[in-house]
Amino acid sequence: MSRLKRVLIVLGSVAAVLIAAIGGGFLWLYADAKVSTAGSTEFTRELAIPPLAQSTVRADGTRVFDLTMRAGRKEFEPGKQTPTWGFNGDYLGPTLRAERGEKVAVRIKNTLDEASTVHWHGMHLPAKMDGGPHQMVAPGGSWTPNWTVDQPASTLWYHPHPHGATEKHVQRGLAGMFLLDDARSKGLALPRTYGVDDLPVVVQDVKFDGATFDHGHGLMASVGFLGDRTMVNGTPDPYKQVGDERIRLRLLNASTARVYTFGFDDDRRFALIGTDGGLLERPASMDRVRLSPGERAEIVVTMKPGERTVLRSYPLDAGLDFWNQRFSGGDDSFDVLQLRAAATLRPSPDVPARLGELEVPDGKDTVRGRHFDLRMSGINGRSMEMSRIDETVTRGTSETWTVRNDNGMPHNFHVHDVQFRVLEVDGEKPPAELLGAKDTVYLPSGTTMKLAMRFDGPADPDTPYMYHCHLLYHEDAGMMGQFVVVEKGQQAGKVRTPHAHAWH
Template sequence: MKRRRWTVVLVTLALVLLACCGGGAALGGWAWSRAKVDTAGEIDFAHKLAIPPLAESRVDDQGRRVFDLRAQEGRRDFGEGGVTRTWGFNGDYLGPTLRAKRGEKVLVNVVNGLDEETSVHWHGMHLPAVMDGGPHQSIRPGATWSPTWTVNQPAASLWYHPHPHGKTAKHVYRGLAGMFIVDDENGGNKALPNRYGVDDIPVIVQDRKFDDGGQFAEGDSLGGVGVLGDTVLVNGTVAPYLDVYTERVRLRLVNGSNARTYAFGVVDDREFAMVGTDGGLLPAPIATDRVRLSPGDRAEIVVAMRPGERVTLRSFPEDQGTDFFNRRFTGGGDTLDVLELRAADDLEPSADLPATLAPFEPIDPAGAVETRQFRLAGRNINGQKMDMSRIDAVITKDTTEIWELTKLDGTPHNFHVHDVQFQVLSVDGQPPSPEFQGWQDTVFLEQGSTVRIVARFADYADPDMPYMFHCHLLTHEDAGMMGQFVVVEPGQEAGRPPTGSSHNHGQ
């Protein structure tokens, strides 16, 4: 509270200076100094990391694994000046981890217990558009939406979150999110640490800003990327520590923040193994000491521990491809201590990491039938804002396409595509860095750079129901930095998206 009282004093002083000669410069200098966040070595990791429970499920008479989710209001004391009003699934904040095997048919009953429409998007999941949970599948207050589909993709750390048109940032910021883990018998998944909550840990990282009353402070930063918080929550825990009892621990990192990009590493710069990206396991572990995750991104890393040590997972300053000014006001220069790992004095032996993890078949770009350009600037893609009634691309089922993504302004953006996992072919004509290896559904863009991706649009066609592509900085998405595409059968034309906002499909 003391820090926030001083903030109020400084704001008042800045306003006084603004009213005087030269006050604008003084206010600008104050804003410059306040924009940088550095919590290195300042966090008292006093709270045991909460582990989201595995969602209960049952198998119905059709052989479907059934989950139940309820979006609801809640209250939680984060220790930030008062009891915070929150939203969550089946609880006060965040939601349980859904888990299913490849080949299983699932059914999720989603009840909207809020007083406004919401939706649930299965981020990273390959499924029919009508089950995707985008803005066309809005759920009215009190209604139930029951999407059902067959899980048809490799093992991966996915997540779910709302996607209501124009309000995604608000709904995610208040706490509506959770993980969806897909298991697959193929590959080296069993050789990795795999005991959920023991040596296989979900790590949902979110930054939040609290006002003096302990409520979430929503709004935009001076950098125009949305709210940037100075308090980090991991699985809804402030200042968390994780007790580690094994020689290796697997962290399933999820950037669940609205706007902030993280550059994760360990404070002593030790190398760790990156074993998975957005769409699943890599072909082989990659040794690295940093992994950058933009909003919506995931990565799986395995950290080796020594008995009795304490080390901190930290987000380091990084070059986001912006100018000096924008770097300060969009979080690129921030340092944030995230999670303390506390190793027991006696550690249970862990198996060596396998040399190979999962089968991986590169998509041949020579087979692409179309190359499309997407230029991101301001809050537009290709100079247009989102229109729910407009289809921006029509793609034939079972074809491969190359998409060229270019960011034209100095504000951070990334690019997320629904339904498909893609491969990054190049960045400005050069081979992609290790963080872009494997399967991706979200990619960070740097100013003036062109990222070429390749994807195959298989299995599902629906001329009337679109999938989305958009910037996953959520205020940008809400402001119109989004478009939509349909996948059609060969020779079929696009239809017309639904005109109503609420559609309860899947039952």
């Protein structure tokens, strides 16, 4: 009995040590998962402004841009050269700009050693021009998509979309803005001088392992990559000297997994004037706006002579559980961009009380409803399959899509080609930041949204568009489906599994 006692005591002691070690390890992981640069950033670098892409106009009126995907090196830290990818440069890409009604063509060359694509996020265009995973461009290859711009003024963007590798390609630096203008927006008294009082703000979170990017996923992070600092337009710790009373910030969450809650360090209010698909009907005054990966927001902030204010990302208030709040980055905060007002500012007019007219359906003419259940295992229980058409929609009709996330982790939802109206969030009227035209929405676990959209064509039964979670780790893992647009009575065609072509 005494020997058994001793054995039990030893075993109990070992178990206690193991439990303490495991508990201590978890507490260390939990504490280490929280990241914050708020209040400690020195803002030592002037904000880089992506150049406006040069273009030529053909005899038929087509505006032609050139984009080359290429490898490069960039000095993010003094004396350290980081391997990168970019469009027409070492990191990120130029800002493309076109007007409603214009024909555009983009001559794309791929000089990388991997096949990739260029997807026009938020653009209404034919499926064959969409730049999804079915339009791969081989190393050394080229592709020239062309279409007519037929949507309101808005802040869109472009990025790669290769199936299974989108996260990696975006992280390396392949992204840029695509701005659309129209007659109505040009007639509004809004800040509009690009790079002066109308600023592109491409926000990414990054982590460095010495001189190279660290793209590893945290041990407990089910959302994907989460960095420990942010950059704007490829600039770490950025500031921008401004000389106007009102500044328009075109916010783009170009991160692959992180959700930002943007506000200012002094809690000043700003005017939200636009969302993914263009201007709101009227501005909304707020002090926070939340953007998940892929979402955009246009805000106007008022400055006083000589003052400084910091655009900050605050901890996420989205009803996440204990685990996801910490390990999905919900407790993190970042100083993103400092605005420095000149001693004397050019006066700016008030933000107009009326801005635009929404061109998205209100749900009253819906002819069909569809349901989408978001899970890491796939959407509606099916993982992405390149040769399978999941949904077939009829050109010229409106539908209401009900999207639900009860997966126990955050997701969001992006639909190619269309802008939609958020009708309901958990049965209630959506908040101000979801009242405009949208193509991407954030759904914390336990959230259900109803989205109204119209499919205006053109019909193409053989070439699909995508819908997917835009947390890119989730997308790459199979949280994506495909739909085709067909004429009334037409059936979906047979989609061929693509391989990269050196298209011309």
